[in-house]
Amino acid sequence: xxxxxxxxxxxxxxxxxxxxxxxxxxxxxxxxxxxxxxxxxxxxxxxxxxxxxxxxxxxxxxxxxxxxxxxxxxxxxxxxxxxxxxxxxxxxxxxxxxxxxxxxxxxxxxxxxxxxxxxxxxxxxxxxxxxxxxxxxxxxxxxxxxxxxxxxxxxxxxxxxxxxxxxxxxxxxxxxxxxxxxxxxxxxxxxxxxxxxxxxxxxxxxxxxxxxxxxxxxxxxxxxxxxxxxxxxxxxxxxxxxxxxxxxxxxxxxxxxxxxxxxxxxxxxxxxxxxxxxxxxxxxxxxxxxxxxxxxxxxxxxxxxxxxxxxxxxxxxxxxxxxxxxxxxxxxxxxxxxxx
Amino acid sequence: xxxxxxxxxxxxxxxxxxxxxxxxxxxxxxxxxxxxxxxxxxxxxxxxxxxxxxxxxxxxxxxxxxxxxxxxxxxxxxxxxxxxxxxxxxxxxxxxxxxxxxxxxxxxxxxxxxxxxxxxxxxxxxxxxxxxxxxxxxxxxxxxxxxxxxxxxxxxxxxxxxxxxxxxxxxxxxxxxxxxxxxxxxxxxxxxxxxxxxxxxxxxxxxxxxxxxxxxxxxxxxxxxxxxxxxxxxxxxxxxxxxxxxxxxxxxxxxxxxxxxxxxxxxxxxxxxxxxxxxxxxxxxxxxxxxxxxxxxxxxxxxxxxxxxxxxxxxxxxxxxxxxxxxxxxxxxxxxxxxxxxxxxxxxxxxxxxxxxxxxxxxxxxxxxxxxxxxxxxxxxxxxxxxxxxxxxxxxxxxxxxxxxxxxxxxxxxxxxxxxxxxxxxxxxxxxxxxxxxxxxxxxxxxxxxxxxxxxxxxx
Numbered sequence: 001x002x003x004x005x006x007x008x009x010x011x012x013x014x015x016x017x018x019x020x021x022x023x024x025x026x027x028x029x030x031x032x033x034x035x036x037x038x039x040x041x042x043x044x045x046x047x048x049x050x051x052x053x054x055x056x057x058x059x060x061x062x063x064x065x066x067x068x069x070x071x072x073x074x075x076x077x078x079x080x081x082x083x084x085x086x087x088x089x090x091x092x093x094x095x096x097x098x099x100x101x102x103x104x105x106x107x108x109x110x111x112x113x114x115x116x117x118x119x120x121x122x123x124x125x126x127x128x129x130x131x132x133x134x135x136x137x138x139x140x141x142x143x144x145x146x147x148x149x150x151x152x153x154x155x156x157x158x159x160x161x162x163x164x165x166x167x168x169x170x171x172x173x174x175x176x177x178x179x180x181x182x183x184x185x186x187x188x189x190x191x192x193x194x195x196x197x198x199x200x201x202x203x204x205x206x207x208x209x210x211x212x213x214x215x216x217x218x219x220x221x222x223x224x225x226x227x228x229x230x231x232x233x234x235x236x237x238x239x240x241x242x243x244x245x246x247x248x249x250x251x252x253x254x255x256x257x258x259x260x261x262x263x264x265x266x267x268x269x270x271x272x273x274x275x276x277x278x279x280x281x282x283x284x285x286x287x288x289x290x291x292x293x294x295x296x297x298x299x300x301x302x303x304x305x306x307x308x309x310x311x312x313x314x315x316x317x318x319x320x321x322x323x324x325x326x327x328x329x330x331x332x333x334x335x336x337x338x339x340x
Numbered sequence: 341x342x343x344x345x346x347x348x349x350x351x352x353x354x355x356x357x358x359x360x361x362x363x364x365x366x367x368x369x370x371x372x373x374x375x376x377x378x379x380x381x382x383x384x385x386x387x388x389x390x391x392x393x394x395x396x397x398x399x400x401x402x403x404x405x406x407x408x409x410x411x412x413x414x415x416x417x418x419x420x421x422x423x424x425x426x427x428x429x430x431x432x433x434x435x436x437x438x439x440x441x442x443x444x445x446x447x448x449x450x451x452x453x454x455x456x457x458x459x460x461x462x463x464x465x466x467x468x469x470x471x472x473x474x475x476x477x478x479x480x481x482x483x484x485x486x487x488x489x490x491x492x493x494x495x496x497x498x499x500x501x502x503x504x505x506x507x508x509x510x511x512x513x514x515x516x517x518x519x520x521x522x523x524x525x526x527x528x529x530x531x532x533x534x535x536x537x538x539x540x541x542x543x544x545x546x547x548x549x550x551x552x553x554x555x556x557x558x559x560x561x562x563x564x565x566x567x568x569x570x571x572x573x574x575x576x577x578x579x580x581x582x583x584x585x586x587x588x589x590x591x592x593x594x595x596x597x598x599x600x601x602x603x604x605x606x607x608x609x610x611x612x613x614x615x616x617x618x619x620x621x622x623x624x625x626x627x628x629x630x631x632x633x634x635x636x637x638x639x640x641x642x643x644x645x646x647x648x649x650x651x652x653x654x655x656x657x658x659x660x661x662x663x664x665x666x667x668x669x670x671x672x673x674x675x676x677x678x679x680x681x682x683x684x685x686x687x688x689x690x691x692x693x694x695x696x697x698x699x700x701x702x703x704x705x706x707x708x709x710x711x712x713x714x715x716x717x718x719x720x721x722x723x724x725x726x727x728x729x730x731x732x733x734x735x736x737x738x739x740x741x742x743x744x745x746x747x748x749x750x751x752x753x754x755x756x757x758x759x760x761x762x763x764x765x766x767x768x769x770x771x772x773x774x775x776x777x778x779x780x781x782x783x784x785x786x787x788x789x790x791x792x793x794x795x796x797x798x799x800x
Contacts (some may be wrong), residue, residue: 266508
């Protein structure tokens with residue numbers, strides 16, 4: 001089956017799967033960031049382009065979105081570079097008008113035509129509904145499993161789920177079977193008392209970035225809320241089973257476009273409502289903002305998060321370079337010392 | 341014998357102004373010595389060099405008195421609309437109403453340059469979380485907070501979607517501070533698919549009809565908001581009249597650009613041309629006066645052409661300039677290096693092209709808005725640059741990067757590649773900060789090298 005990679009949580013995997021293609025949400029390797037200009041270009045966008053370009057032969061296509069300026073332009077860069085066919089999906093920033101939702105729906109249909117050109121087949125309503133139902137069931141199981149996992153394992157489970165691996169592989173991988181507390185000091189009752197609960201919010205994680213969770217633990221913290229773009233925050237809403245059968249595409253629009261809170265949306269009230277709710281529920285005492293350098297959208301949130309939540313905020317700007325991670329670890333250490 | 345125009349210091353320009361005043365020469369009420377603006381903090385004016393014509397004096401006076409016009413408009417009972425990011429569309433609609441003026445708060449991005457950072461806007465922006473990694477447009481946030489540069493608008497609009505992340509983030513921060521914004525969607529312009537209904541936009545880009553319809557529906561929301569603000573209808577008749585008036589500005593500016601960028605010797609300096617082009621986007625808060633200012637500049641250009649007079653020697657290297665410069669003084673520098681403007685693309689060519697008058701007004705405005713070079717692929721923008729550079733006979737292209745701007749990292753590379761491949765012209769990328777003095781030697785060297793390259797290529 002041909003693989004179509006994508007970058008954004010606003011691309012519904014089940015829409016690609018319903019066309020008979022294999023969806024894979026890519027977490028690029030930071031080491032792939034060897035293309036494009038260095039100055040001013042988001043390292044995540046560079047890594048994504050690098051990963052797609054280097055694996056072009058095995059890919060049927062790539063789907064990028066307009067959810068940030070850098071990825072919008074990276075799509076053009078990728079298309080010029082001899083990689084696989086590229087589709088730039090227009091995800092509206094505004095969301096309060098019917099026209100925005102209509103544009104998103106139209107873009108799904110346009111994406112469908114692209115997938116057909118890649119060798120896919122336009123799904124019948126039943127096939128789409130069946131595929132959505134199957135994904136919804138797997139996602140429900142994933143959500144249920146996440147609570148039993150440590151933050152790093154939960155992030156990796158979502159990554160494996162997004163990569164299209166089966167659920168058992170995605171969620172278990174030995175960790176849940178052993179029990180989270182067996183692996184993480186921070187998950188034992190004593191560990192919970194000794195470590196500082198933190199929220200991690202921000203942009204997408206590259207493959208190697210899961211080591212961040214370990215660095216936080218070594219510094220004396222534990223992530224109790226993963227609000228990164230790669231975390232559970234960006235899972236679509238569960239489908240309404242009745243509406244799913246009546247108009248599956250509309251349900252897809254509602255579950256993705258209508259429900260995922262994100263930083264690029266205007267206004268961004270849904271994101272701050274989500275943060276307010278989840279921060280309170282998590283008991284986080286501090287926030288680590290994970291942002292790729294040159295990401296203006298998350299950069300502008302740092303002071304505002306501090307003002308809005310009253311919590312201490314650590315602004316971690318990351319360049320994707322190996323040498324930079326030691327600095328990240330040092331800054332985490334200092335942040336923990338402040339919170340203890 | 342006619343004397344070649346020369347660039348004046350601010351002192352020389354102000355003496356010219358006083359002589360004209362003493363002689364009773366016709367001058368608009370707002371015209372006067374620029375030193376009064378220096379006294380208000382516009383210190384960069386001391387380092388700029390100006391064209392020596394009465395037309396240029398009027399242009400500068402018009403530009404620098406906008407801060408006075410906006411409060412005066414409010415005092416006269418007119419409503420003020422702050423239109424953010426779309427660069428040329430919403431003001432056409434706003435000025436179609438008799439009691440509304442519109443301006444771009446974005447224009448504050450030049451305030452740190454003009455005031456040589458003495459105004460503290462970047463410091464305020466920094467305190468809001470908008471630091472050096474952001475485009476200089478972050479100064480706008482500071483201006484909203486300190487309220488020292490423009491009145492807080494009665495209505496604030498902002499186009500989002502296919503816009504710079506810097507701008508979207510800064511505007512969102514403003515809203516979080518209590519400045520409500522009417523957000524409207526600007527989709528990312530794309531090429532029509534095979535068999536898809538498509539239209540040609542002003543300026544020549546093609547776009548799917550469905551995208552035009554989407555923008556049109558968004559502009560309808562703006563129309564309703566503007567009419568509600570004004571307490572007056574904004575019907576098609578009013579909009580059509582507004583479009584005709586906007587086209588008057590664009591037509592005069594079109595003639596001015598064509599002559600200024602092609603005549604040899606060059607009849608109008610780069611700095612004044614940059615300012616003149618800026619009048620197109622919101623008419624500097626006075627549409628009728630914009631036409632008068634541009635008309636006088638055009639007359640001056642024609643006179644100089646008739647007399648064979650230019651601001652640089654004939655044969656100067658013709659540079660096509662991409663993106664506005666954050667430091668105005670760099671426009672002086674290019675002439676110091678033996679060059680002249682041979683074309684421009686200052687991010688808003690859609691505000692220069694005529695708006696179709698043979699279409700329903702909202703359709704025409706939607707097409708114009710979607711023709712914004714920033715909302716489409718960089719390759720589109722490059723194609724426009726190639727076309728204009730070829731038409732105007734440019735000999736090299738300068739891509740002037742805006743520090744921190746999210747679009748600059750990749751688009752410069754794309755534009756450079758396409759220009760080189762298509763036209764075979766040399767291309768340089770420069771980064772120009774709001775006060776470029778520390779980089780002066782580097783900028784000068786790079787521009788001089790480009791001019792030498794142009795001159796060498798002429799010998800082939």
